[in-house]
Amino acid sequence: MREPDGSDRSDRSDGSGKSEQSHQSRQPRKRLRPSGGYRTSASFQTATLIYDATYWFCEKFLDPRSRLVDQMVQAARSGRQNIAEASRSAAASSQTELRLLNVARASLEELLLDFEDFLRHRHLPQWSRDSREARAVREVPLRFRENRADQSDQSDLTDLTDQQRWALYAPWLEHENPAVRANAIICLIHQANYLLDQQIVAAEKQFIEAGGYSEQLAAARLAFRQRRERLDEADPSDPTPCIPHCPRCGKAMVLRTAKSGPTVGRQFWGCSDYPRCKGHVQL
Structure with a gap:
């Protein structure tokens, strides 16, 4: 099967005659949070x-x-x-x-x-x-x-x-x-x-x-960035802002939204180890 650029997709084989892409498609990605059952x-x-x-x-x-x-x-x-x-x-x-x-x-x-x-x-x-x-x-x-x-x-x-x-x-x-x-x-x-x-x-x-789904997504994104940065230099074109570390325990922080109090509705950086650590940084 030909790619749009004219190359043959079958060239990207794992040796068994099946393309790498089709092999990967058979491996379902693990969901961040399971559901069903x-x-x-x-x-x-x-x-x-x-x-x-x-x-x-x-x-x-x-x-x-x-x-x-x-x-x-x-x-x-x-x-x-x-x-x-x-x-x-x-x-x-x-x-x-x-x-x-x-x-x-x-x-x-x-x-x-x-x-x-x-x-x-x-x-x-x-x-x-x-x-x-x-x-x-x-x-x-x-x-x-x-x-x-x-x-x-x-x-x-x-x-x-x-x-x-x-x-x-x-x-x-x-x-x-x-x-x-x-x-x-x-x-x-x-x-x-x-x-x-x-x-x-x-x-x-x-x-x-x-935490909720949004918090877990942010934590997963942070973990992915940290793994990538250890393997290679960070992509300067990535618009994701620099994520600070907790002033209390030093762990990475997660972007949250205040649910109550005088700052309700405003975003702030909260420790990813909450509720064990309640460190936070205002934006």
């Missing part, structure tokens, strides 16, 4: 169970013309979809990831109230947290691990398909008694909320310790 997360899989169970519960026990049906199904869907969207947005924005996880958490809390209302309005019993029935639903993952034929197998519910996972909960989620179904879904919502709370705490911790 939500399909194997316990929170997403539990939210999928909740969504499916809510859809079929409303179809069987509620008037399809009722506004409540649409609200419950949409709340269940929102919980699931926002977990997926949060996972995909994690690569670009920690704040967006946190916002979507909190939306998922709020949607499931709304759905929890709807199922509790269903039981209360019909004078049906709601299982206590420590009841035998509630423990049986919570212990499904434990029983799955204990009942494996090969005890050296380390797989868990996240390794199953949606259909296989549903089958484990089918004795409750397909029960003819609406109280059993509603209580089982309530148990699953509590599990999903617990998992989401853990995700939110982890995302907040990562944001505090590692």
Whole structure:
């Protein structure tokens, strides 16, 4: 294949008859921040169970013309979809990831109230947290691990398909008694909320310790420049300004924007080792 200048691209071969460019194209670059992978997360899989169970519960026990049906199904869907969207947005924005996880958490809390209302309005019993029935639903993952034929197998519910996972909960989620179904879904919502709370705490911790996407991009750019300068002279045509070192610890600084205080909205140089070092330089 010819280049625009007439040269033959196949000349740039690694000896195997394949061009260097095509070889490099097969090596995906590692992203600065990973994203995705939500399909194997316990929170997403539990939210999928909740969504499916809510859809079929409303179809069987509620008037399809009722506004409540649409609200419950949409709340269940929102919980699931926002977990997926949060996972995909994690690569670009920690704040967006946190916002979507909190939306998922709020949607499931709304759905929890709807199922509790269903039981209360019909004078049906709601299982206590420590009841035998509630423990049986919570212990499904434990029983799955204990009942494996090969005890050296380390797989868990996240390794199953949606259909296989549903089958484990089918004795409750397909029960003819609406109280059993509603209580089982309530148990699953509590599990999903617990998992989401853990995700939110982890995302907040990562944001505090590692900074947002823009800060990580600036730090990666700085690290790249430092590597390049060690290998060769700096390009004088590069318009990137000289990056100062922290007056406290000597590490490279990162360009930040004040979020509060009298200088809100103004940019300043902050230490790349923040929050361990709070050194800063005003522009």
